[in-house]
Amino acid sequence: MSSTTLPLKRRAPIRPARIVLHVFLAGTALAWLAPLLWAVFSALRPYSETSTKGYVSWPDKLTFENFTNAYQQSDMLHYFGNTLLIAVPAVLLTLVLSSCVAFYVSRFDFRLNLALLLVFTAGNLLPQQVIITPLYRLYLLTNLPGITASGKLYDSALGLVLIHVAFQSGFCAFVLSNYMRSLPHELTEAALVDGASVWRLYWQITLPLCKPAMAALATLLSIWIYNDFFWALVLISTGQNMPITSALNNLSGQYFTDPNLVAAGSLLTAIPTLVVYFALQRQFVSGLTLGSSKG
Amino acid sequence: MTTDTTTQTPEAAAAPPPGVSPARTRATHSHRRLLTRRDRITLALMAGVPTLLHVALVWVTAIASIFLAFTTWDGIGFDSIKWVGLDNFTQLFNDNPQFWPAVQHNVIWFVVLILIPTPLGLFLAVQLDKRIRFSRVYQTALFLPVVISMACIGFVWQLVYNPDTGLINSIIGANKPGHYIDWIGDPHLNLWAILIAASWRHTGYMMILYLAGLKSVDPSLREAAALDGANEWQTFKSVIFPTLRPTNTVVLVVTIIEALRAFDLVFVFNKGAQGTELLSILVTNNIIGESSRIGYGSAIAVVLLAISLAVIIPYLIATFRKERRA
Numbered sequence: 354m355s356s357t358t359l360p361l362k363r364r365a366p367i368r369p370a371r372i373v374l375h376v377f378l379a380g381t382a383l384a385w386l387a388p389l390l391w392a393v394f395s396a397l398r399p400y401s402e403t404s405t406k407g408y409v410s411w412p413d414k415l416t417f418e419n420f421t422n423a424y425q426q427s428d429m430l431h432y433f434g435n436t437l438l439i440a441v442p443a444v445l446l447t448l449v450l451s452s453c454v455a456f457y458v459s460r461f462d463f464r465l466n467l468a469l470l471l472v473f474t475a476g477n478l479l480p481q482q483v484i485i486t487p488l489y490r491l492y493l494l495t496n497l498p499g500i501t502a503s504g505k506l507y508d509s510a511l512g513l514v515l516i517h518v519a520f521q522s523g524f525c526a527f528v529l530s531n532y533m534r535s536l537p538h539e540l541t542e543a544a545l546v547d548g549a550s551v552w553r554l555y556w557q558i559t560l561p562l563c564k565p566a567m568a569a570l571a572t573l574l575s576i577w578i579y580n581d582f583f584w585a586l587v588l589i590s591t592g593q594n595m596p597i598t599s600a601l602n603n604l605s606g607q608y609f610t611d612p613n614l615v616a617a618g619s620l621l622t623a624i625p626t627l628v629v630y631f632a633l634q635r636q637f638v639s640g641l642t643l644g645s646s647k648g
Numbered sequence: 649m650t651t652d653t654t655t656q657t658p659e660a661a662a663a664p665p666p667g668v669s670p671a672r673t674r675a676t677h678s679h680r681r682l683l684t685r686r687d688r689i690t691l692a693l694m695a696g697v698p699t700l701l702h703v704a705l706v707w708v709t710a711i712a713s714i715f716l717a718f719t720t721w722d723g724i725g726f727d728s729i730k731w732v733g734l735d736n737f738t739q740l741f742n743d744n745p746q747f748w749p750a751v752q753h754n755v756i757w758f759v760v761l762i763l764i765p766t767p768l769g770l771f772l773a774v775q776l777d778k779r780i781r782f783s784r785v786y787q788t789a790l791f792l793p794v795v796i797s798m799a800c801i802g803f804v805w806q807l808v809y810n811p812d813t814g815l816i817n818s819i820i821g822a823n824k825p826g827h828y829i830d831w832i833g834d835p836h837l838n839l840w841a842i843l844i845a846a847s848w849r850h851t852g853y854m855m856i857l858y859l860a861g862l863k864s865v866d867p868s869l870r871e872a873a874a875l876d877g878a879n880e881w882q883t884f885k886s887v888i889f890p891t892l893r894p895t896n897t898v899v900l901v902v903t904i905i906e907a908l909r910a911f912d913l914v915f916v917f918n919k920g921a922q923g924t925e926l927l928s929i930l931v932t933n934n935i936i937g938e939s940s941r942i943g944y945g946s947a948i949a950v951v952l953l954a955i956s957l958a959v960i961i962p963y964l965i966a967t968f969r970k971e972r973r974a
Contacts, residue, residue, distance in 0.1 A: 360678045364704060370871075371780075374778070374780065375780070375781075375782070377775070378772075378776070378780075378782075378786045379782075379786070380785075381772065381790070382786045382789035382790060383784070383789070385789050385790050385792070385793070385848070385851075385852070386792070388804050388805060388807075388808050388815075388845075388848070389793075389796075389804060391804075391807060391808060391815050392804045392807050395807055403813065405873045407818060407823075408813045408814070409815070409818040409819060410805055419925070444663065444915075450697065450698035450701070451698060453695065453697070453698055454694070454695055454699065456694060456700045457691060457694050457695040458695075461691065467968060469695065469699065471964055471968060472699070472702070472703065472707065472966075473699075473702060474964060475960050475961075475964055476660035476702055476703075476706040476710075478901075478905055478956065478959075479710060479953070479960070480905070480908045480909040480928060480952055480955055480956055481909065481911075481928075482911070482927070482928040482931040482932060482949055482952055483713060483777050483949050483952050483953040483956065484705075484710050484713060484929060484949075485932065485935060485947070485949070486710035486713060486716065486931065486934070486935060486942060486945045486946050486949055487708075487709040487713055487716060488705065488709045489935050490723060490942065491709065491724075492893060493788065500902060501745075514688060514798035515701065515705060516705055518701060519701045519702045519704070519705035519706055520705070520706060522698055522701070522702055523702065523706070526698070545682050546682065550684070550686065550687055550690065551683065551687040551690045551691055551694075552687075555694070574948065576795060578801075579797070580796075580797035580800075581797075582796070582797060582798060582799040582911075582912045582915075582916075583911055583912065583932075585937060586915070586932075586936070587932065587935055588714050598800070599799070600795050601799060601800070601803070602799060602915075605803060605916075612806075612807055612810060612813050613867060615803060615806075615807075616803070616804075616807055618803075619799075619803035620689050622797070622800055623796045623797070623800045625794060626795050626797070627792075627795060627796070630792075630795040634788070637795070638791075638856055638860075641853075641856055641857075641860075642856060642857060642860035643858075646769050
């Protein structure tokens with residue numbers, strides 16, 4: 354917000370301190386973007402040119418060839434599809450299930466509420482590697498003939514959806530229960546006295562009021578699940594079944610002799626998250642700070 | 649997060665939730681009597697289904713890790729599980745050349761994150777909080793790395809560090825034979841090279857958390873400080889920083905957990921070879937590597953679990969106790 358819109362506040366004369374601050378911030382921002390800009394620059398140059406002229410050199414021509422090559426050679430659309438198959442159900446299920454738990458612990462005064470919320474919150478703070486060994490075995494042992502293509506939980510989109518939901522619902526339950534607690538209690542109370550069922554209280558009264566928090570969490574979850582590398586790396590064995598982020602790891606192994614192509618490929622995988630971020634920036638940031646800013 | 653792994657940053661959730669008023673408690677007690685049988689079943693399902701999923705996949709497996717850490721198992725049939733007591737741990741502590749370096753690197757990871765990107769993120773947040781023009785542009789640039797996957801960050805930084813074609817060596821002329829600086833391969837350099845990339849990301853994350861914290865600072869505190877003639881540094885030190893206490897707690901917990909979760913970046917860089925070993929990498933190598941030693945891998949996971957719980961439990965107790973008191 355510019356200070357000119359607030360006549361009562363300082364009119365902000367151009368003070369040297371402000372200029373120094375702007376120079377510092379602009380410099381820092383540019384330095385922060387540098388690795389990404391370097392990746393873009395590399396990706397825009399043909400390998401034949403950089404291999405003879407060196408990477409730090411004036412470009413003869415800039416083309417999108419690396420991007421189209423990376424896109425076509427790596428069958429990227431297929432991997433984007435895999436990611437969608439995992440991320441969409443995972444985000445929706447996480448939101449539904451965690452809002453149910455949040456509703457339960459925040460609207461009713463049962464004895465186990467605090468313990469329940471503790472279990473969810475603590476579970477989400479664990480490093481994934483703490484649980485991966487038994488989880489991997491469990492997934493291998495769970496036979497689901499006819500339900501997943503692999504016949505097991507292992508190497509299936511369903512397996513990834515389940516672990517994402519289980520893990521992320523810890524965070525969402527915590528945030529949503531805080532949010533629901535801040536809603537006035539009279540709302541549900543009146544409905545309850547009028548004979549509304551618990552489900553109605555949840556579905557028709559509480560959930561619509563949680564829209565801002567749900568939107569923030571949906572944005573956050575989409576980006577996190579899209580970016581997941583670890584679960585897919587361990588729990589998916591067939592390259593064709595991988596979501597985009599871990600598929601990229603295979604691709605880079607395949608094309609590591611051409612860094613420009615790898616640069617283009619990695620940038621392409623980052624595009625969806627960047628689009629979501631720029632479109633829903635406010636939701637994303639508010640989601641990230643939903644828990645921490647409430648004091 | 650990471651997805652977090654590392655990609656995951658759910659730890660952001662924290663800080664005391666708003667309190668429960670006495671009036672509310674009374675209201676909920678009267679609610680109970682209004683619940684029909686069907687309502688009770690609905691409620692049981694609403695709480696039960698998610699809890700079952702979460703407990704089965706997260707907590708049962710965590711406890712299974714503890715159990716398996718005292719056994720050897722080839723993973724084929726349950727009858728091949730054999731109790732070996734503390735064998736896995738003695739082997740781990742005494743004979744594994746990677747274990748203590750990994751612990752040390754996890755500690756270094758935390759120390760670097762808390763000493764460099766965290767104060768830098770705080771500093772940037774304080775600057776950006778000054779109703780400055782283009783604030784959003786600066787914020788977006790600094791925050792962009794947090795949105796991109798850790799794996800992608802790994803690839804981008806490899807373009808910077810590559811000995812032959814990388815940005816740094818090309819600029820300083822170290823990309824000719826005999827003058828190589830091998831940022832990724834040299835065991836004395838690679839951890840620090842990766843930590844720069846990790847700090848690059850962490851700064852933006854910390855900045856956002858602190859910006860949120862600063863927004864909740866009561867403006868009248870600043871005015872009072874200004875009236876008292878405090879300069880910028882004095883105001884920050886004695887007025888603003890103390891009010892950021894809840895944010896600082898969150899930041900500390902987030903940073904410890906991030907240091908324990910660190911994985912993607914290292915895996916993409918050099919799979920945790922020479923010089924970049926981490927506990928998370930050792931666990932994972934036991935699963936996707938050739939040698940699947942389940943008990944041994946679980947023992948490493950238990951070490952990771954013990955350190956994590958030593959942080960998580962006191963933090964949650966403090967957080968939830970505050971809530972109860974309120």
